[in-house]
Amino acid sequence: MAVPTTREQCAALDAVDPLAPLRKEFTLPVEGIYLDGNSLGVLPVRTPEVVRRTVEQEWGQGLITSWNAAGWTELPHTLGAGIAPLIGAGDGEVLVCDGVSINLFKILTAAMRMRPGRHTVLGERDTFPTDLYIAEGVTGLFEGARSVLLDSLDDLDAHLDEGVAAVVLSHVDYRTGVLLDMAGITERVHRAGALMIWDLCHSAGALPIDLTACEVDFAVGCTYKYLNAGPCAPGFLYAATRHHDAVRQPLTGWFGHAEPFAFRPEYQAAQGITRFMTSFPPLLALAGLRATLEIWEQVDLDQVRAKSLALTELFMARLADLEIVTPREPERRGSQVAIRYPDGFPVVQALIERGVIGDFRAPDLMRFGFTPLYTSYTDAWDAAEALREVLASGEWRAERFHRRGAVT
Amino acid sequence: MAVPTTREQCAALDAVDPLAPLRKEFTLPVEGIYLDGNSLGVLPVRTPEVVRRTVEQEWGQGLITSWNAAGWTELPHTLGAGIAPLIGAGDGEVLVCDGVSINLFKILTAAMRMRPGRHTVLGERDTFPTDLYIAEGVTGLFEGARSVLLDSLDDLDAHLDEGVAAVVLSHVDYRTGVLLDMAGITERVHRAGALMIWDLCHSAGALPIDLTACEVDFAVGCTYKYLNAGPCAPGFLYAATRHHDAVRQPLTGWFGHAEPFAFRPEYQAAQGITRFMTSFPPLLALAGLRATLEIWEQVDLDQVRAKSLALTELFMARLADLEIVTPREPERRGSQVAIRYPDGFPVVQALIERGVIGDFRAPDLMRFGFTPLYTSYTDAWDAAEALREVLASGEWRAERFHRRGAVT
Numbered sequence: 001m002a003v004p005t006t007r008e009q010c011a012a013l014d015a016v017d018p019l020a021p022l023r024k025e026f027t028l029p030v031e032g033i034y035l036d037g038n039s040l041g042v043l044p045v046r047t048p049e050v051v052r053r054t055v056e057q058e059w060g061q062g063l064i065t066s067w068n069a070a071g072w073t074e075l076p077h078t079l080g081a082g083i084a085p086l087i088g089a090g091d092g093e094v095l096v097c098d099g100v101s102i103n104l105f106k107i108l109t110a111a112m113r114m115r116p117g118r119h120t121v122l123g124e125r126d127t128f129p130t131d132l133y134i135a136e137g138v139t140g141l142f143e144g145a146r147s148v149l150l151d152s153l154d155d156l157d158a159h160l161d162e163g164v165a166a167v168v169l170s171h172v173d174y175r176t177g178v179l180l181d182m183a184g185i186t187e188r189v190h191r192a193g194a195l196m197i198w199d200l201c202h203s204a205g206a207l208p209i210d211l212t213a214c215e216v217d218f219a220v221g222c223t224y225k226y227l228n229a230g231p232c233a234p235g236f237l238y239a240a241t242r243h244h245d246a247v248r249q250p251l252t253g254w255f256g257h258a259e260p261f262a263f264r265p266e267y268q269a270a271q272g273i274t275r276f277m278t279s280f281p282p283l284l285a286l287a288g289l290r291a292t293l294e295i296w297e298q299v300d301l302d303q304v305r306a307k308s309l310a311l312t313e314l315f316m317a318r319l320a321d322l323e324i325v326t327p328r329e330p331e332r333r334g335s336q337v338a339i340r341y342p343d344g345f346p347v348v349q350a351l352i353e354r355g356v357i358g359d360f361r362a363p364d365l366m367r368f369g370f371t372p373l374y375t376s377y378t379d380a381w382d383a384a385e386a387l388r389e390v391l392a393s394g395e396w397r398a399e400r401f402h403r404r405g406a407v408t
Numbered sequence: 409m410a411v412p413t414t415r416e417q418c419a420a421l422d423a424v425d426p427l428a429p430l431r432k433e434f435t436l437p438v439e440g441i442y443l444d445g446n447s448l449g450v451l452p453v454r455t456p457e458v459v460r461r462t463v464e465q466e467w468g469q470g471l472i473t474s475w476n477a478a479g480w481t482e483l484p485h486t487l488g489a490g491i492a493p494l495i496g497a498g499d500g501e502v503l504v505c506d507g508v509s510i511n512l513f514k515i516l517t518a519a520m521r522m523r524p525g526r527h528t529v530l531g532e533r534d535t536f537p538t539d540l541y542i543a544e545g546v547t548g549l550f551e552g553a554r555s556v557l558l559d560s561l562d563d564l565d566a567h568l569d570e571g572v573a574a575v576v577l578s579h580v581d582y583r584t585g586v587l588l589d590m591a592g593i594t595e596r597v598h599r600a601g602a603l604m605i606w607d608l609c610h611s612a613g614a615l616p617i618d619l620t621a622c623e624v625d626f627a628v629g630c631t632y633k634y635l636n637a638g639p640c641a642p643g644f645l646y647a648a649t650r651h652h653d654a655v656r657q658p659l660t661g662w663f664g665h666a667e668p669f670a671f672r673p674e675y676q677a678a679q680g681i682t683r684f685m686t687s688f689p690p691l692l693a694l695a696g697l698r699a700t701l702e703i704w705e706q707v708d709l710d711q712v713r714a715k716s717l718a719l720t721e722l723f724m725a726r727l728a729d730l731e732i733v734t735p736r737e738p739e740r741r742g743s744q745v746a747i748r749y750p751d752g753f754p755v756v757q758a759l760i761e762r763g764v765i766g767d768f769r770a771p772d773l774m775r776f777g778f779t780p781l782y783t784s785y786t787d788a789w790d791a792a793e794a795l796r797e798v799l800a801s802g803e804w805r806a807e808r809f810h811r812r813g814a815v816t
Binding site for chain 2: 136
């Protein structure tokens with residue numbers, strides 16, 4: 001498919017876009033173009049009603065009977081089952097609970113225990129920092145253990161020795177949008193006898209993932225970016241069935257107990273993925289995930305991927321004179337475009353004033369996320385034009401754009 | 409105050425109850441009497457609107473700008489400040505995040521590190537099990553450490569030797585409703601050089617607490633029982649200011665970093681209580697806490713305590729021929745009444761059919777929680793009468809009441 005060179009061509013693509021009907025499922029900002037769905041996904045139209053029902057009926061009227069009558073008890077598993085097809089997981093391999101950091105803590109501690117005698121956790125220096133901080137937190141609990149950060153993945157094989165217990169990598173880099181070769185890297189890590197843990201925050205819902213085919217050991221991900229479950233909604237974790245029996249994780253809350261309602265003083269881990277449970281996620285927050293997964297049931301991820309690549313390709317083509325750090329090769333690109341620009345912060349603020357919402361990641365990257373369920377080709381075109389105009393006019397030099405503010 | 413001996417006397421007490429006006433703040437079940445607010449508090453009338461605003465305006469329209477514009481960023485601290493007066497905490501000593509189990513994990517790990525050379529965590533065998541399981545999870549991470557469970561608090565002093573790092577106790581027992589002497593026990597624990605951690609799940613919002621006066625080191629609590637923040641809403645933790653600098657906890661997520669938005673690869677703990685943050689709590693769940701704390705601002709906890717004691721005294725007086733395990737002495741009683749009855753499970757189910765909602769805790773306790781903000785004297789009277797009738801009629805023997813069901 002040729003990259004559009006006019007806005008009319010974009011409109012023509014929108015007219016035949018198989019995902020276009022889904023746009024009406026989302027509440028978009030009244031004005032402007034939202035290119036920050038990779039930070040916080042927009043509100044699905046059906047969500048307020050699902051949340052209202054959860055609050056007024058399930059909590060307000062059902063009270064404790066809703067544990068069974070409204071299916072609360074099963075939600076970490078049933079919602080996990082709703083996420084499973086998006087990431088290529090099998091039955092009973094996905095659990096919704098806690099957040100990315102805590103889920104990674106559980107998995108990484110279990111992984112260290114599954115590889116006694118190995119003391120290194122390998123990560124990449126540019127990974128989203130919370131993963132690195134958690135690796136530091138976990139290795140700090142094991143005598144002699146340490147977290148080693150690679151400056152570049154080119155150094156991976158050189159570091160993959162018999163001391164490595166686990167490798168933690170982001171499937172798509174939060175800043176550059178670089179997509180890693182999940183199958184190839186997982187295989188190299190396995191060859192060294194280590195466990196592979198993928199962070200799917202920037203790929204779940206953005207592109208097809210096949211954890212089973214890639215023989216991934218563990219994964220974590222969030223639901224509030226491409227999946228649109230709501231701000232800071234509970235995360236998910238994946239654990240391959242073959243590892244379930246070996247998992248011993250230390251956040252041994254009562255919902256991970258084999259018989260939580262027997263109220264016994266000694267802990268006994270539940271079977272299967274349930275042993276990763278600690279406490280129960282907030283029901284109001286789960287309501288957001290319940291609502292959005294009704295939409296995801298209807299989505300063909302191959303269509304999402306095709307459109308995502310077309311949108312990012314279009315955006316990059318229109319801004320080819322800038323320093324784009326996102327790879328041009330489709331197989332190395334997630335669903336966002338990052339542009340290096342030392343004055344990126346005020347430029348992004350000026351763009352926001354024009355209604356184009358992207359974000360800035362220190363020290364020098366402007367970041368634009370493309371969410372094919374609700375971003376159109378004309379959106380991508382218009383956003384690129386707006387950025388060209390902001391840069392050409394120099395309007396970003398105005399003092400008001402230089403004040404630090406939004407957590408984006 | 410004499411215990412009422414007629415329903416008319418109860419109605420008279422309701423007529424002059426200073427807390428009675430607050431009952432209209434809560435959505436009660438259409439029919440019946442809810443005595444399970446110690447499991448899941450009822451829905452405040454104002455909550456649906458606060459949640460709707462959070463969903464539709466802050467998320468739906470504000471999107472990422474709500475981090476600042478709607479004050480999201482500060483919520484773990486501002487909501488913590490709203491809880492502080494309920495538990496006698498000072499400025500910057502309460503943080504809202506995660507749940508009880510995870511917060512206890514953070515605190516207990518920090519406590520172990522604050523008492524190097526001490527290897528025991530003391531608990532009570534009858535404490536709510538998740539606290540015991542977490543103590544097991546934490547001690548499993550420290551070479552030579554162990555969790556020791558006392559059969560009775562009478563054994564506390566005998567076990568308080570120089571090997572004890574920390575003691576974890578429930579302020580009010582979840583089954584029996586026994587209220588412990590926070591000041592006296594904390595002092596004894598301190599005399600042994602150990603740290604004292606209180607679980608406030610069954611006392612926060614049920615009675616006045618003064619963590620500062622009792623010189624408590626750390627505490628955890630939930631917000632979904634007496635505080636009415638919604639099912640499985642985020643918990644809170646308390647850390648005395650004198651300990652903040654010494655805290656090193658291993659759930660080192662990015663929101664606990666000194667500069668989370670600098671995205672540095674190395675972890676550096678934030679100052680103050682912020683270093684207990686891991687990830688950010690779900691905003692939809694925090695909305696429930698925002699709403700209910702508006703009510704708690706108006707509440708006089710001394711009035712709550714006086715009414716709570718009167719309600720439980722009334723209920724026990726009407727059922728004096730049963731085996732009540734809750735202490736009759738006010739200073740040893742929380743805000744619930746537990747009755748030992750081997751067939752308690754079907755009896756509670758039969759009561760629920762009559763519209764009186766209590767719960768059952770294995771192996772043999774019927775549990776009735778009294779929440780003075782929305783439970784009246786006539787409610788307590790009617791509930792006791794209903795229980796007398798269920799027992800006198802033997803209706804609980806019907807087969808339908810013996811099926812296991814609700815998670816209560």
